[in-house]
Amino acid sequence: MEEKQTLLCNKCKVEMEDSEVSFAYLNHSFRHKVKRCPKCGQVYLPEELVNGRMSEVETVLEEK
Amino acid sequence: MEKYWKQFQNCLQKEAPFCTNTCPFHMEVLEFQEKMARKSYNAAYKTFRNTVAFPDIVAALCPSYCSGVCPRKDSDQAVQLNLLEKTCVARATKKEPTDYNVPKKDAKIAVVGAGLSGLACALRLAQKKYDVTIYEKTDRLGGQLWDLLPSELFLADISRQFQHEIYAMHLNTEIKSREDLKAGGFQAVYVATGSGGPDFGISGGEDGHCLIEDKTAFFAGGSLMGKDVMQALAEGLSMAWAIEVFVKAEKLEYPEDMAACRIVADPDKLKKTAAVLPTDNGLFTDEEVVQEANRCIRCQCDGCMTYCDLFAYHKKWPLRVRDDIMSTIAPSESMLHKTPATRLLNTCTQCGLCDEVCTGGIEITSMMLDARRRLHKLDKMPGGYHQFWVRDMEFTNSDLAAITKKAPGHEDCTYAFFPGCQLGAGEPRYVSEVYKWLLQKKPDTGLLLRCCSVPAEWAGNEAMHDMEICALKEEWESLGKPILIMACPACKKHLQQYLPEIKTTSLYEILDQESEAWPSSNKAITYSVFDPCTARNDEAMEAAVRSLVKKAGCQFEELPNGDKHGCCGYGGHVSVANADYASYVAKRRSSLSENPYIAYCSNCRDVFEGEGKPVSHILELLFPIDREDSLLPHLTQRRYNRIKLKETLLYEIWGEKMEEEQKSFTLDLLISPEIREKMDRLKLIEEDIATVIEQSEADERQTYDPKTELYTCYREIGHVTCWVQYRIMGAQREIINVYTHRMKIKLEGVWNGRKTDAALQ
Numbered sequence: 001m002e003e004k005q006t007l008l009c010n011k012c013k014v015e016m017e018d019s020e021v022s023f024a025y026l027n028h029s030f031r032h033k034v035k036r037c038p039k040c041g042q043v044y045l046p047e048e049l050v051n052g053r054m055s056e057v058e059t060v061l062e063e064k
Numbered sequence: 065m066e067k068y069w070k071q072f073q074n075c076l077q078k079e080a081p082f083c084t085n086t087c088p089f090h091m092e093v094l095e096f097q098e099k100m101a102r103k104s105y106n107a108a109y110k111t112f113r114n115t116v117a118f119p120d121i122v123a124a125l126c127p128s129y130c131s132g133v134c135p136r137k138d139s140d141q142a143v144q145l146n147l148l149e150k151t152c153v154a155r156a157t158k159k160e161p162t163d164y165n166v167p168k169k170d171a172k173i174a175v176v177g178a179g180l181s182g183l184a185c186a187l188r189l190a191q192k193k194y195d196v197t198i199y200e201k202t203d204r205l206g207g208q209l210w211d212l213l214p215s216e217l218f219l220a221d222i223s224r225q226f227q228h229e230i231y232a233m234h235l236n237t238e239i240k241s242r243e244d245l246k247a248g249g250f251q252a253v254y255v256a257t258g259s260g261g262p263d264f265g266i267s268g269g270e271d272g273h274c275l276i277e278d279k280t281a282f283f284a285g286g287s288l289m290g291k292d293v294m295q296a297l298a299e300g301l302s303m304a305w306a307i308e309v310f311v312k313a314e315k316l317e318y319p320e321d322m323a324a325c326r327i328v329a330d331p332d333k334l335k336k337t338a339a340v341l342p343t344d345n346g347l348f349t350d351e352e353v354v355q356e357a358n359r360c361i362r363c364q365c366d367g368c369m370t371y372c373d374l375f376a377y378h379k380k381w382p383l384r385v386r387d388d389i390m391s392t393i394a395p396s397e398s399m400l401h402k403t404p405a406t407r408l409l410n411t412c413t414q415c416g417l418c419d420e421v422c423t424g425g426i427e428i429t430s431m432m433l434d435a436r437r438r439l440h441k442l443d444k445m446p447g448g449y450h451q452f453w454v455r456d457m458e459f460t461n462s463d464l465a466a467i468t469k470k471a472p473g474h475e476d477c478t479y480a481f482f483p484g485c486q487l488g489a490g491e492p493r494y495v496s497e498v499y500k501w502l503l504q505k506k507p508d509t510g511l512l513l514r515c516c517s518v519p520a521e522w523a524g525n526e527a528m529h530d531m532e533i534c535a536l537k538e539e540w541e542s543l544g545k546p547i548l549i550m551a552c553p554a555c556k557k558h559l560q561q562y563l564p565e566i567k568t569t570s571l572y573e574i575l576d577q578e579s580e581a582w583p584s585s586n587k588a589i590t591y592s593v594f595d596p597c598t599a600r601n602d603e604a605m606e607a608a609v610r611s612l613v614k615k616a617g618c619q620f621e622e623l624p625n626g627d628k629h630g631c632c633g634y635g636g637h638v639s640v641a642n643a644d645y646a647s648y649v650a651k652r653r654s655s656l657s658e659n660p661y662i663a664y665c666s667n668c669r670d671v672f673e674g675e676g677k678p679v680s681h682i683l684e685l686l687f688p689i690d691r692e693d694s695l696l697p698h699l700t701q702r703r704y705n706r707i708k709l710k711e712t713l714l715y716e717i718w719g720e721k722m723e724e725e726q727k728s729f730t731l732d733l734l735i736s737p738e739i740r741e742k743m744d745r746l747k748l749i750e751e752d753i754a755t756v757i758e759q760s761e762a763d764e765r766q767t768y769d770p771k772t773e774l775y776t777c778y779r780e781i782g783h784v785t786c787w788v789q790y791r792i793m794g795a796q797r798e799i800i801n802v803y804t805h806r807m808k809i810k811l812e813g814v815w816n817g818r819k820t821d822a823a824l825q
Binding site: 006007008009010011016021022023024025026027028029035037038039040041042043044045047050051054055057058059062063064 | 397399402403404405406407408444446641763764765766767768769770771775776778787801803804805806807808809810811812815816820
């Protein structure tokens with residue numbers, strides 16, 4: 001079984017949790033669940049998400 | 065943008081080809097040929113039948129009106145469309161007409177005369193389930209066909225086409241006048257009594273085709289009106305259309321005549337190909353069908369689709385592109401407002417080839433640029449598209465890299481060298497060595513080292529562009545308004561457009577005029593000269609480059625279309641908006657010839673080298689410089705090269721030392737070649753990475769993975785959010801990964817009841 005990954009907020013030293021964050025692009029805004037620090041709210045986006053779904057949405061909005 | 069709407073009235077996208085235009089039936093010849101070329105005889109037969117009503121008869125009788133207008137007639141022989149039709153009719157196996165399930169209509173229509181024209185009209189109306197009655201004075205159908213064709217041929221075709229239709233046929237019934245039909249209660253009557261037959265007074269009437277009496281419309285057509293047999297058939301079909309319009313809307317309308325075809329046949333497609341001789345008893349064999357159908361060059365106005373990379377790549381026809389662009393730049397705040405061309409119009413390389421090939425005089429290139437400006441004004445331009453180049457321009461024009469100076473020891477400049485921003489970024493010595501050479505030949509040559517401002521133009525940022533153009537003009541004036549010697553054809557074209565008061569000449573003309581001999585190059589290689597799109601039609605520059613190539617002892621060949629090709633992929637700064645497209649264009653241009661290229665625009669040179677295409681800048685041949693590394697430095701190095709260039713020039717030419725601070729960050733970054741490649745693709749420089757890390761460390765805004773010991777952080781660099789993953793190695797930061805997105809993360813101003821720092825720029 002794959003070991004659970006841990007990711008810490010370097011400021012608050014707590015584990016990042018799945019939480020909603022708001023995104024905006026070209027007058028459109030939407031929310032998505034990503035890793036966030038439960039204390040200070042900082043966000044972590046993995047490269048797979050950025051180059052995958054996010055890039056797709058950017059392209060769609062630019063041609064919508 | 066209204067100007068472009070008007071220009072698009074000249075767009076011939078929907079113009080029917082010469083053959084369709086001339087054909088009495090206006091047959092969709094392109095569709096027919098496509099089907100024949102793939103030997104789909106049944107499908108081709110269907111197209112033919114739906115157009116002409118009686119395909120066997122038409123194939124047998126058509127005198128090929130189209131052969132008189134086919135562009136092939138002048139080069140070899142017109143496409144033998146009639147032979148193809150004959151073959152189609154003979155080869156088709158599914159000839160049964162479709163039995164459409166259409167509701168019956170009440171309107172009663174009479175057809176007088178069962179000749180070809182009358183039968184065609186009756187067939188069309190019967191297919192639409194009108195109540196049709198045919199009157200024929202003789203005891204047989206077909207009229208003049210009895211004199212033209214074997215009766216078994218035409219009777220079989222007529223009976224096949226009518227097989228599903230219900231209609232009343234009265235043979236041996238002569239109708240002499242309108243009175244004879246009064247009792248029938250017909251809403252419309254088609255009078256096709258043949259040559260010399262009674263016209264019921266219609267042709268003498270006001271309309272010429274129709275006379276209305278007691279709510280009954282009498283239409284006349286066919287041989288009665290002096291038409292030949294094919295035109296008579298076609299007119300029967302047209303009148304069926306007119307009758308239906310009258311019955312439905314009580315108004316008189318006829319199918320419009322087509323205006324003369326305005327398409328200009330593409331000479332490149334007209335390669336001489338002999339007409340195919342039929343070898344199968346007067347018909348074509350399968351192979352011959354394909355050959356003959358492919359002799360047809362499918363005349364249509366498709367210059368933009370053929371020559372413009374953008375149209376070809378997106379497979380979008382011009383009217384669609386126009387509509388998408390107009391919709392995109394319409395001012396609207398609505399979430400539902402469609403902006404389908406945001407990416408597309410930022411994918412135009414601004415090479416101008418589409419304008420040159422458009423016979424309608426539509427200025428598509430400037431429409432694209434105007435649309436970018438509009439998009440920028442509406443704040444709908446994705447900032448990330450052009451940010452890198454606009455910042456690059458700002459850097460080039462900053463004190464770190466720009467120089468405006470008169471020649472040492474001279475108060476006046478007759479000339480000033482304008483190298484542009486990219487030549488020195490690639491290799492500073494190509495600017496410094498050329499400037500030194502110029503000073504030997506023309507000692508009062510000043511130097512104007514800056515960007516021509518085209519990045520602001522391509523970004524659609526008019527205000528910034530105007531400002532940069534003003535600054536450039538002031539600097540030129542401060543040098544005493546010299547003639548500018550331009551090394552970059554793109555800068556030259558741009559200055560000619562926006563600052564026509566500045567006299568310019570190309571560096572290559574000066575090099576050619578002032579030189580006798582150049583170092584001899586490898587004579588075993590045959591090159592091709594690649595003219596940049598910005599030098600298209602600049603005959604003096606093109607000739608000077610060729611002369612220099614010869615003087616350098618190089619063999620060269622012209623590219624197949626000379627300078628009539630698109631951009632290398634650099635123009636318009638399209639690679640962020642659509643990297644795949646930029647690569648598609650670069651590959652297309654790289655494959656114009658197997659020969660290595662000689663370029664004289666440094667952007668073309670860089671693009672081709674990036675594609676792995678052997679290429680040399682003309683200056684590489686004339687000013688050989690030993691280099692250890694490639695002439696394609698990374699983006700960060702390109703910035704350093706500009707600083708180095710300024711430093712070198714100030715010291716070597718004017719004996720001055722540069723004072724400006726060179727590095728804006730202190731972090732020691734460890735970056736692998738793979739990450740540098742990736743940074744280039746993402747248009748990031750070291751400074752961006754350092755900014756992200758420095759600011760994040762200052763705010764302690766990072767995540768940490770204890771297992772990999774990786775820190776991840778992000779910052780907004782203008783319109784782009786840049787993520788960096790790194791490891792701390794003492795004083796060094798080892799960069800493990802970088803990635804970017806254009807979408808913005810909107811942090812909450814308050815989180816867990818505390819105010820947060822939501823601004824991340």
